[in-house]
Amino acid sequence: MKIKTLYLVWAFIVLIISHGCKTKDNNTNSIEGKVEALLSEMTIEEKIGQMNQYNGFWDVTGPAPSGGDAKMKYEHIKKGWVGSMLNVRGAKQVREIQKLAVEGSRLGIPILFGLDVIHGYKTIAPIPLAEAASWDLKAIKKSARTAAIEASAIGINWTFAPMVDVSRDARWGRVMEGSGEDPYLGAKIGIARIKGFQGKDLSAPNTIAACAKHFAGYGFAEAGRDYNTVDIGTSTLYNIILPPFKAAVENNVKTIMNSFNILNGIPSTGNASLMRDILKDEWGFKGFVISDWASIAEMTQHGFSKDLKDAAEVAVKAGCDMDMESYGYIKYLAELVKAGKVDEKLIDDAARRILRVKFELGLFDDPYKYCNEEREKELIYHKDHMEAALDMARKSIVLLKNEKQLLPLKKNQKKIAVIGALAADKNSPLGSWRIGSDDNTAVSVIEGLKNHKVSFSYAKGANLVIEQPTFTTVVKINKTDKSGFPEAVKLAQSSEVVIMVLGEHGFQTGEGRSRTDLGLPGVQQELLEAVYKVNRNIVLVLMNGRPLTITWADEHIPAIVEAWQLGTQTGNAVAQVLFGDYNPSGKLTMSFPRSVGQVPIYYNHYSTGRGNNVEGNVFWSHYIDESNSPLYPFGYGLSYSKFDYSNLTIDDTDKNKIKVSVTVTNSSKTAGEEVTQLYIHDRTASVARPVKELKGFKKYRLAPDESKTITFELGPKELGFYNNNGKFIVEKGDFDVMVGSNSQSGLKGEFTL
Numbered sequence: 001m002k003i004k005t006l007y008l009v010w011a012f013i014v015l016i017i018s019h020g021c022k023t024k025d026n027n028t029n030s031i032e033g034k035v036e037a038l039l040s041e042m043t044i045e046e047k048i049g050q051m052n053q054y055n056g057f058w059d060v061t062g063p064a065p066s067g068g069d070a071k072m073k074y075e076h077i078k079k080g081w082v083g084s085m086l087n088v089r090g091a092k093q094v095r096e097i098q099k100l101a102v103e104g105s106r107l108g109i110p111i112l113f114g115l116d117v118i119h120g121y122k123t124i125a126p127i128p129l130a131e132a133a134s135w136d137l138k139a140i141k142k143s144a145r146t147a148a149i150e151a152s153a154i155g156i157n158w159t160f161a162p163m164v165d166v167s168r169d170a171r172w173g174r175v176m177e178g179s180g181e182d183p184y185l186g187a188k189i190g191i192a193r194i195k196g197f198q199g200k201d202l203s204a205p206n207t208i209a210a211c212a213k214h215f216a217g218y219g220f221a222e223a224g225r226d227y228n229t230v231d232i233g234t235s236t237l238y239n240i241i242l243p244p245f246k247a248a249v250e251n252n253v254k255t256i257m258n259s260f261n262i263l264n265g266i267p268s269t270g271n272a273s274l275m276r277d278i279l280k281d282e283w284g285f286k287g288f289v290i291s292d293w294a295s296i297a298e299m300t301q302h303g304f305s306k307d308l309k310d311a312a313e314v315a316v317k318a319g320c321d322m323d324m325e326s327y328g329y330i331k332y333l334a335e336l337v338k339a340g341k342v343d344e345k346l347i348d349d350a351a352r353r354i355l356r357v358k359f360e361l362g363l364f365d366d367p368y369k370y371c372n373e374e375r376e377k378e379l380i381y382h383k384d385h386m387e388a389a390l391d392m393a394r395k396s397i398v399l400l401k402n403e404k405q406l407l408p409l410k411k412n413q414k415k416i417a418v419i420g421a422l423a424a425d426k427n428s429p430l431g432s433w434r435i436g437s438d439d440n441t442a443v444s445v446i447e448g449l450k451n452h453k454v455s456f457s458y459a460k461g462a463n464l465v466i467e468q469p470t471f472t473t474v475v476k477i478n479k480t481d482k483s484g485f486p487e488a489v490k491l492a493q494s495s496e497v498v499i500m501v502l503g504e505h506g507f508q509t510g511e512g513r514s515r516t517d518l519g520l521p522g523v524q525q526e527l528l529e530a531v532y533k534v535n536r537n538i539v540l541v542l543m544n545g546r547p548l549t550i551t552w553a554d555e556h557i558p559a560i561v562e563a564w565q566l567g568t569q570t571g572n573a574v575a576q577v578l579f580g581d582y583n584p585s586g587k588l589t590m591s592f593p594r595s596v597g598q599v600p601i602y603y604n605h606y607s608t609g610r611g612n613n614v615e616g617n618v619f620w621s622h623y624i625d626e627s628n629s630p631l632y633p634f635g636y637g638l639s640y641s642k643f644d645y646s647n648l649t650i651d652d653t654d655k656n657k658i659k660v661s662v663t664v665t666n667s668s669k670t671a672g673e674e675v676t677q678l679y680i681h682d683r684t685a686s687v688a689r690p691v692k693e694l695k696g697f698k699k700y701r702l703a704p705d706e707s708k709t710i711t712f713e714l715g716p717k718e719l720g721f722y723n724n725n726g727k728f729i730v731e732k733g734d735f736d737v738m739v740g741s742n743s744q745s746g747l748k749g750e751f752t753l
Contacts, residue, residue, distance in 0.1 A: 031359045035352055041107065044334050044344065047351040049081030050109070051322050052330040053290065056088040060096035080105035081330060083322060083354055084112040084158070084290075089436060094155025095371035102367045110358060110367035117159035117197075117208070118177060118433040119143070121150035123385040123568050124442070126396040127431040127509075127545055128163065130564035132179035133586040133637070134395035135675045135699050137192040144196025146388045148208045151436070153379040155370045157361055158209040160257060162193035164244035165214055168600035170590060171224025173513030176545035176565075177433055178219065180589030181602045181634060183240050184694045187247035194253045202254070203362030205369045212248035214259030214292060216241050216274055221261060224599065225514045230261040235687055237263075238722035246283060254287040254357050258320060260295055267302045269295040270311070275319030278726070288321040288353035296326035308332065313342055321350035386569065393566040393573035398586035399638040400542075403558035407539060408580030408640060409497065416456040417495035418446060419488045419531060420502050420524070421464045422543050428464075431545060431565030432510030435471065441568060445501050445541065448571025452579060457495070461488035461527045469507040477505075477522040485530055493534040499578065500528060501541045506565050509545030518549040518596045525552070532556055541574060547592040547632075554631055562586070580640065585673035585699070587637035587742065591630035598626065603634040603743040604690040611691075635694075635742035641672030641702070645740055647709075648747040655753055658714040662739045662747060666702035675699045678712045679743060680719070681736040687723055692738060695719075712739075719753060 039047070057070040065071040076082050077100050088094055094113050102108045119125045125143045134140065144162075151159060163177040166186050179189040190212060199207035217237070221228040232241070245256070256279065258269040268274060269291050279285045296315045297308055305311035312328030313336050323329040336342040362369060379385075399407070409416070422428060422445070429442040449456055462484050466476040492498045502524045507513070519525060529552070532538060539559040542548065543566075553560060561584070563574050576582040593601045610620040622628055647663040664676060678696035682689040696712040720730035732753050740746015 031356060034359055034364070035355045038107070038109070038355060039348060039352055042351070044337055044347065046080045046107065047347050048329055048333045049076070049079070050083035050351045050354045051333070051347070052076070052082055053084040053086060053114070053322055053324045054082055055086055055325050058097070060093050074100075076330070077101050077111070078104040080107055080109055082111060084114055086114040086324070087435075088113055089115055089154050089156060091153070091155050091371045091373045091376045095368055098367050098371065109355070110363040112158050112209075112354075112358060113156050113370070114158040114160060115151065115156045116161065116433055116435050117147050117151040117156060118161050118163075119431065120147045120389065120434065120567060121154065121156075121436040122380045122438065123150060123382070123389050124430045124434050124437050125389050125392050126564055126566045127176045127433075128178060129176045129180060129545065129589065130396040130566060131392060132185070132189050132589040133398050133562075133564070134392065135185075135587055135697060136395050137188060139392055139395055140189055141192040141196040142388055143392045144193040145199065146385045148197045148199070149206045150379055150385060152206045152208050152370050153372070153376045154436070156208060157363070157370050158211065158255070159197055160211045160213060161197070162190050162210065162212060163214065164190040164212050164248060165219035165259075166240050166244065167219030168602040169219075169221075169224040170518055170547040170593065170599055171514050171516060171596070172219065172221055173226060173509045173515070173546070174219070174511055175590060176431065176509040181591065182589065182604065182694050183243040185589060185697070187244040190244045190248050191251045194248055194251055198252070198254065202360045203365070209254040209357055209361060211255040211257050211290070212245055212253045213257035214268070215245055215256050215279070215289070216259060216268060217263045218259035218261055226512050227260045230263050232263075234724040234726070235722070238724070238726050242278070245279075249279070249283045249285045254360070256285065256287065256289045258289065258291050258295055260292055260298065262302055262304070267295070267299045267304050269320055270299050270304060270314040270318045272318040280319055286353070287357060288350065289319055290322040291315065291320050291324045291326065293324050294326045296320065296323050296328045309336070312336065316342055316346055316350065321353050389567055390569040390572055393569045394576055394582045396564060396566060396586055397573065397577050397584050398562040398588055399584040400562050400632055400636075401554060401558070401560040402638055406497075406537070406559040407561070407578060409539070409578055411454070411579055413497060414455070415494065415496040416454065417491045417498045418449065418456050418458045419461045419492065419498060419500045419527070421460050421462065422503055423458065423499070423501035424460065427468065428506040429543060429565050429570035430567060431506045432471070432513070443569055443571035445571045445574050448573070448575035451572055452575040452581070454575065454579065456499070457491055459488040459491045460484050461531075462523050464522060464524065465505055469505065471507065473507075475505050475508050475513075479522050482523055482526065485527060488527065489530055489534055492531045495535060496537065498531060498535050498538045499541060500531060500538055501543060502528060503543035503548070504545055506545065516596065518547065518593065518599070520548065520550070528553065528557075539578065541578075547590050549593055549596055549631070551594050551631060562588075583640045583670060583672040584637070585639060585675065587635050587675050588632055589634065591634050592632040594629075594631045595626050597623070598630070601630050604693050606688055607691050629744075633742055633744040635675070635677050636744070637675075637742070639672045639674070640668070641666050641670045641674075642668040643672075643674045643702070643741060645747050648739055648749050650737060650749045650751050652751040652753075656715055658751060659711060660714065660737055660739060660749070661709055661711045663707055663709050664702065665707040666704055669704045671701065671703045673699060673701045674741065676710045677740060677742065677746070679738045679746070680714065682719070682721070682731070683734045683736065685721070685731055685733065686729075687721065689721065692743065694743070
């Protein structure tokens, strides 16, 4: 059937239904009316089909599948039993499968095409943890917008991002995919990414639906081991874990993804309290919930469901609307409905939510709107995207140490040595979770230095990996081969300054990449110490996807630059920062531990009953072999400028709008950007509050010798908290305020509410 004819038939069906059926919205011109009209025309199998997501299976350049699982999926699409596909990309590929659904099935309902577009599609931005270090919400939003433009050009209309999990444990590999340890900042960044992906008009051809994940608690996996158990109190749940998700819902995120973990003994995918009571009822979420990969089936492994059929029943009753690759819904839901074990109203609710998003995306108006091959050729690696990636990369860099102003290096600096395998690597800097990228497309540090006309000599020193890993393979680290050490040491000995590029491989972080040792992997620490013995004038450039334990480096190396995994424009961004073309302004969003034994470590901890060594004895909350404090705290980051704080004032005349102001002066001769942060402490509350909590921040630029008054307002939203029943309350009492450049230093004041 030709597509124009199909549209006429569809319009006629809607017209007939609108007159013959009683719906929740009789205006069939509205999305709700169209959804109800279509829903009333669907069979139970077709409704369940909308709740079914399959992984990609068919190369459209070849013949149709003739057998096995692929044949089954092919036939299910033609029957209208597939609501979504994932990992299908390319305008041509998506068009052919969409055509199969739209022109081959009874009702012609278009398919959603989802993909993990985490920090870019082809043009790769910094990993999300790095982007968060910019504290620049406009830049982060633009980064997501750029990713959406490229992804939509190759047929994708739905991304499984942003990850808004709060995590305090650097051992967990997926910290690279989030925004760090703070719920306030995490919520703000999550909102920026959602708005970047979804734009102002979701029906535009360059916007894609966002997905806030993982609901809920995934970032608190015990021991930092991925997929592991989560066991937390209600105060942590309501005040730390849930706020970024609530903010996502309030900002119209279209989808939510379940987490893999159990919470209070119940798998999140089968947790009705989370999905029905909190998400859908209390928060009024109108989008749909999707399981994570096979997380419905995995409830049997948790010991919560006896088999897949039981798991499907539990998940749909709990509020999981779409099944990602478990096959549970498509196999058993119709049978469960007919047996009276699952109310068909639950199926209707799930299908309704999914259809609503498809209508909002404009897929019923034009199911092929994301399948323009000319647009695909035009927009992939577009120069505007490259410029945005470079800007984001520069803003993500954090200057951790700069003794005697070693940085920025002089552009006429002679005898520069560059050492480290990562300096020449064009793949690792792309980071993890960059499924659509082309390998070896990052600008390496060596290339970046050459692009900036820097004269230098290079020695690898040692390989980081034994063989190049992929997204699905385990990284094999070089732990023994030091054969390149003599060359590197000799070069360092004859050089005036050494730039050492060390860290993790991009695939050492991400899903399934938990670590117990947070030091420099392999022989890199030995290489650093060997070079230090002959030349102490070292600039250490770190490339990593999580906080590392670099206590030795902090004690010995004069300049340390946290460069993360910065994506396509890595080398250019690093070169611009090292040589002063760009003044670093990044601030950490995760605390760097002194030792892995401190993990989890985070700034917004509780004081405990013995938080201080008042009596000078051993009986207080501490380690006998390490400080309690982090090596580098949350919010920390240096600049080539110097910012001085003065004149803290607090106006609490209006108890609903307390104003806090501070004067910040750039007392240097270098223009720069500062991130001023405001923290509060509720001294006494019905539920004990952390020692401090971030409740405001502003990023701005100051010229040399320029001063600026920065003002914050604190209202009930900032001063309240959730009690252990999930109720938001604001209590009277005394509050401490701190305003400064990081979570451990600033001007202090107080007020009474």
